[in-house]
Amino acid sequence: MNRLMGIQRNAYSTGVAFKHILVVAIMLEWGLACLFAQESMLVPLQGQPKVTQLMRVVPDGIDFSVQGADTVLRVRSQELVRWGALVIPKNSHVLLSDGSVVVGETTQLDESVAIVQSELWGKLSIPRAIVLGIVWSVGPDLNEYWRFRNGLSKPLSSGVLQLENGDRLRGRLVRQDALTAECATGSDRLKIALSRLQFYRGESQQDGVVGAETRTVVGFRDGSLLVAAELRVTERIDAELCCGLSLRGPYVLTDKATGTQPQELVNYLRFDQPTIRYLSDIKPLGHKHIPYLTRTWDWGANSNVLGLPLSSAPGQLYGRGIGMHSTARLAYAWEGIWDEFQAEVCLDESAGNQGSVKFRIFLKTPATKSWEQAFQSPIARGGHEPLPIRLPLRGSVPL
Numbered sequence: 001m002n003r004l005m006g007i008q009r010n011a012y013s014t015g016v017a018f019k020h021i022l023v024v025a026i027m028l029e030w031g032l033a034c035l036f037a038q039e040s041m042l043v044p045l046q047g048q049p050k051v052t053q054l055m056r057v058v059p060d061g062i063d064f065s066v067q068g069a070d071t072v073l074r075v076r077s078q079e080l081v082r083w084g085a086l087v088i089p090k091n092s093h094v095l096l097s098d099g100s101v102v103v104g105e106t107t108q109l110d111e112s113v114a115i116v117q118s119e120l121w122g123k124l125s126i127p128r129a130i131v132l133g134i135v136w137s138v139g140p141d142l143n144e145y146w147r148f149r150n151g152l153s154k155p156l157s158s159g160v161l162q163l164e165n166g167d168r169l170r171g172r173l174v175r176q177d178a179l180t181a182e183c184a185t186g187s188d189r190l191k192i193a194l195s196r197l198q199f200y201r202g203e204s205q206q207d208g209v210v211g212a213e214t215r216t217v218v219g220f221r222d223g224s225l226l227v228a229a230e231l232r233v234t235e236r237i238d239a240e241l242c243c244g245l246s247l248r249g250p251y252v253l254t255d256k257a258t259g260t261q262p263q264e265l266v267n268y269l270r271f272d273q274p275t276i277r278y279l280s281d282i283k284p285l286g287h288k289h290i291p292y293l294t295r296t297w298d299w300g301a302n303s304n305v306l307g308l309p310l311s312s313a314p315g316q317l318y319g320r321g322i323g324m325h326s327t328a329r330l331a332y333a334w335e336g337i338w339d340e341f342q343a344e345v346c347l348d349e350s351a352g353n354q355g356s357v358k359f360r361i362f363l364k365t366p367a368t369k370s371w372e373q374a375f376q377s378p379i380a381r382g383g384h385e386p387l388p389i390r391l392p393l394r395g396s397v398p399l
Contacts (some may be wrong), residue, residue: 001217018209038083042073043081045276053085054263057233060267077216077271084268086317088142089223095133096127096218098243101225102126104328109176120222120265121249130243134173134200137164146308148199162199163192217267217319237262255351260382270319278320289328297325304348312386323348326357338393345377346348346386353383361391 038178042052042064052064052073062080065071069356093103094116094186104118114131115122133152138145148162158280161169161183171185180191220241226247230240239247250262289296304310304323311317345359361375375392 018299027202030152030182031160036141040084042075042083045079045081052083054233054266054269056263057231057269059232059314078273078327080269080271081267082270083278084219084266085266085289086219086225086319087106087221087223088309089135090138091222092137093135093223094131095135095149096126096241096245097130097132098227098241099225099242100227100243100245102247103220103222105222106136106176107178107308109134109173109181111174118224120224121247124245124247126245129281130196130245132202136197139164139198143306143308146303148201150303152201154205156201157201160199160201161197163196164198165196169281172203173389214273215271217268217270217272218266220265221267222265224285225268233263233266235262235263237265267320277334277338279330279332280320280322282334285333286333287324287328289325294329297328299324299328299330303351308350312346313320313349316349326355341389341391341393343389345389346384347380347382351382353381356381359387361389363391363393 015360025249040051040053041049043049051067053067055063055065055072055309057063061074061076062083064083066073089101089103091103092100092105095101095108102116102118102124103120104116104124106114108115108119109128112127112128114128114134116126118124133148135148135334144166158170159172159182161171161173163169169183169185171183171190173181174184174189175182176194178194180193181197183190183192214229216228217225218228218233219225226239227242228239229242230238233240237247238250241247250265278352285301289298290391291297299305300307300323302310302320302322305325309317309365310321310323322330341361347357356379358379359375359377360373362371363374364371375388375389377387380387
């Protein structure tokens with residue numbers, strides 16, 4: 001099934017017909033609307049979500065144990081939208097050019113390589129060319145952290161080093177050891193104690209890696225998030241990242257104190273493929289917000305209007321979706337023949353228990369040549385659980 005998260009179209013894979021689905025997570029702030037996911041919740045391409053536990057990931061499929069059942073559920077990657085929930089990294093980490101986040105302490109860095117010590121993967125030598133950013137300290141202000149993360153997708157002609165007091169230096173990080181970092185700013189070189197550093201964003205970025213049509217996004221309990229071209233989770237975890245880095249682990253195969261197995265370190269899976277398309281990956285035809293007074297709000301791709309992650313409840317983060325303010329609208333057009341639009345909508349966690357909105361969806365077809373309402377939700381209030389939506393789209397062009 002090919003889905004535009006929210007939408008689908010027909011395709012064939014290994015002789016089996018699937019739908020292409022277009023998927024959206026909408027978040028409103030006063031209201032923000034978002035995709036809802038629950039820890040250990042499996043969301044299939046077809047059928048109802050169910051609570052499961054991951055057992056293994058192999059080329060033939062993904063095995064889950066189902067709550068209340070003794071049988072093993074085998075799901076092919078083409079049949080799975082996502083499983084589990086994301087976690088915010090709390091400790092030092094590096095950000096790679098394909099969108100991967102590797103939690104670990106950067107112990108050494110020069111012009112060619114970054115040495116990262118990870119509890120999950122051990123000692124890593126990461127080519128400097130694929131290191132997009134470094135976080136030494138997430139800090140108490142998560143808003144500042146997410147502004148940094150969101151800025152990684154924007155072009156930057158020179159690197160930016162941010163200190164813990166908020167000061168910023170433009171330049172290139174050329175060297176780091178266990179105590180200090182060296183930053184080249186024009187003709188000068190500054191040495192700064194690591195204890196004063198918070199973020200670094202490099203100036204280079206590989207094109208085309210993030211936009212790969214087929215990839216697996218896997219999240220871990222420590223906040224690591226890998227964008228993998230190939231993934232296997234059995235007695236070990238093997239990942240070939242889209243940026244070219246190979247990871248083998250975990251560094252400690254089993255936690256003897258708790259009996260933790262490799263698959264228990266994984267808490268999120270998402271399979272990005274041609275059969276699934278997210279609205280946040282499509283440039284809208286237009287956006288309009290009608291302000292209550294004078295301030296207007298833009299919309300967010302994979303974030304709410306404040307630039308923070310989409311969230312329906314504390315700790316419930318969503319990697320894909322759109323965020324928009326109330327009294328706002330977005331319009332889209334898409335190529336291809338999509339069968340279904342899927343979404344879950346609600347007020348963002350940032351609205352608390354305040355606010356109330358109605359969600360409406362309009363479709364236009366070549367036959368009608370006008371916008372017709374296809375869906376209207378009941379009143380959604382802050383704190384309400386997300387509302388699922390499924391709309392057939394055959395013959396529809398814009399949304």
